[in-house]
Amino acid sequence: MSFEICRAIRADHPSLAGHFPGAPIVPGVVILDEVAAALAEWRKDCQLTGIRAVKFVLPLKPEQPFTICFTAAKGTETQVDFCCRVECRIIVEGRLEISSGGV
Amino acid sequence: MPIDKAEIRTLIPHAGLMCLLDSVLTWDDESIVCTSETHRDPANPLRRDGQLSALHAFEYGAQAAAVHGGLRARSAGVAAPLCYLAALRNAHLQVTRLDDIASPLEVRAQRLFGGAGNVIYECHVSAVDALLANGRITIVPRT
16 A cells, blocks of 8 residues: 655745755755655544654755655554655655554 | 853854754753744744644754754864754654644753764653653764
């Protein structure tokens, strides 16, 4: 079971002016926020409770389209693997912890 | 004496509203404790649809680690390298959002490993002794 969605962080995102002046790079937490929003689209009843691991492999630039891909982690109901790709390069990958109820 | 926001701005490259921490309460070579009320600011640049996700606790933690790196470099008389957040592990969220937390955030970062190159910090973000989020971050110099 998997799910894919395409996203981009607009150049006018309020975090970019200060991160960093003259050299905007999308903050890792902004990418994670997009991943969490995409997760909520895939599994409407689930709640993000933690991050087992995430690696920020390559920087993401403003307006650069990226694909978020989820796959159910094998052997567990409470973990989901994800990666973010720009074209065919992985920029972020990791494993999320979820619960189907509230936190 | 606490280190205020104006001095924090001289220690890290984060500018404008993206400089999230308000002051450093205490620090030594191994750890730092900072405080912030920017989580309640409607203009916080990390808000999405008006809400500040608890995930952003790790940006507060990463900035505390960056300030710590800046303070350590300054006391050693060297320039702090530009660093980025390379990894996050064993991160737990006790809440879903931060903007509805009425008290100031306390942001602690403890250096577990590393010196001039890759550094690993354990970060705790809490409010009035209630843990909101914790996790282990890896900070890497930008090459």
